[in-house]
Amino acid sequence: MRKIVAGIVVAIVAGLFGVTFVLGSVQRADAHGMCLSDTNALPADVAGYKGDQLVNAAAIIRAGIDLGVDQHGQVLAIMTAMGESGLRNITYGDWETSGVTNPNGTRTTSIGLFQQQDSWGSVQERMDPARSAGLFYSRLLAVPGWQNMAPTLAIHAVQINADPQHYARYEKSATAIVTALTTSCPGGSGAWIVPARGHVTDTFGSCDVDRPGQDERTCHKGTDLADGTCGGPVWAAGAGKVTYAGPQPFRGNVVWIDHGGGIVTGYFHMEAGLLVKAGDVVSPGTPIGKVSNTGYSLGCHLHFQVEKNGTPINPEPFMAAAGAPLPHQ
Structure with missing residues (x-):
């Protein structure tokens, strides 16, 4: 000392x-x-x-x-x-x-x-x-x-x-x-990475929580990741261009990234003071924000959404195929 x-x-x-x-x-x-x-x-x-x-x-x-x-x-x-x-x-x-x-x-x-x-x-x-x-x-x-x-x-x-x-x-x-x-x-740190710490706490398509605007055809449109803390880093899951960074109804503070080929990812419920803005070009692992509880949320977590040609798809098989499986506890 x-x-x-x-x-x-x-x-x-x-x-x-x-x-x-x-x-x-x-x-x-x-x-x-x-x-x-x-x-x-x-x-x-x-x-x-x-x-x-x-x-x-x-x-x-x-x-x-x-x-x-x-x-x-x-x-x-x-x-x-x-x-x-x-x-x-x-x-x-x-x-x-x-x-x-x-x-x-x-x-x-x-x-x-x-x-x-x-x-x-x-x-x-x-x-x-x-x-x-x-x-x-x-x-x-x-x-x-x-x-x-x-x-x-x-x-x-x-x-x-x-x-x-x-x-x-x-x-x-x-x-x-x-x-x-x-x-x-591993491969999950290359072209695609897991965008936050922790493990899956809610899955795509689940209807266990009464979310605003959901119906039997949509229910949960993404996968939730959490490690039990607030303020942890959120990273871009893949390379692309930020198309939106700011608040959205129910989603809190959000970043959307266009990866090309019709693939878009969304990151919901983050802290104010997002680390990127529309037009920024990002790489896998670029810090974009911090895990929080903004919008319609029952606790600090990242809602991670993947869309193909404008339609939400299950992030888990997509990320597994990309070499970055979302971890389960």
Whole structure:
């Protein structure tokens, strides 16, 4: 731990992450086409790190993947958490263990995996593995030339440790963890990807919920995905052009994407402040919004709709044929 308080946090990415880390639900690829492995079956031990330490490492890696950070950046983040907390999400820091103070004599307020002080964000943000990792990545990405710096010095530029070489000893173990917890992406991370975290919670054609405007011929016109949290990222399922981004009756905040060949996808119930606008060209995995509960909705989820030549079709067989099957619990 033992670091001096850093400057003002650049916290623009904190909202990208949900409060809870849910295992085994990411299909997003990082900048070099690597995906998080199946975290429902974590290794028992990697370089001496086990259990919750590896769960925390997976959260850090996934946060990097969500931001498009490559494996080098993910290794730096894991090195940092190793050097600061031993990959444990602890509620205390240097003041409690060693009486360390800031340069102005005030007590340090470091907590969490990255031992971030009050200036980094709220207690909730700093104690959430994904959000605290996002805070770290935001500062790392702001360091000019970080990719070409010695790893420990790139981290030091973010953490401002009393010893710039403090993190060097963790590089080998961090690399082993990132290697063990990532894998080459399956077909679902290529031409088409699953557009949100979580699993199917309601299927195409179901009539269990009394939805406005539905009848026996239509009922549910899409497939719902949810992981039990709000604010998670929503990605474009495939390449195309945004034809609409904004509110629609009952659907809340919506994005429609034209993929050509008569195929259009819709993404409903997202937060205000959509990340794309009409006319934008997107690729598979382009962030377009965040999961929410807008419109006629009974909880935070993504309604994912696929239309062919203007007619809604079942997204599940379509996505399975495209190599990106929608996951079931």
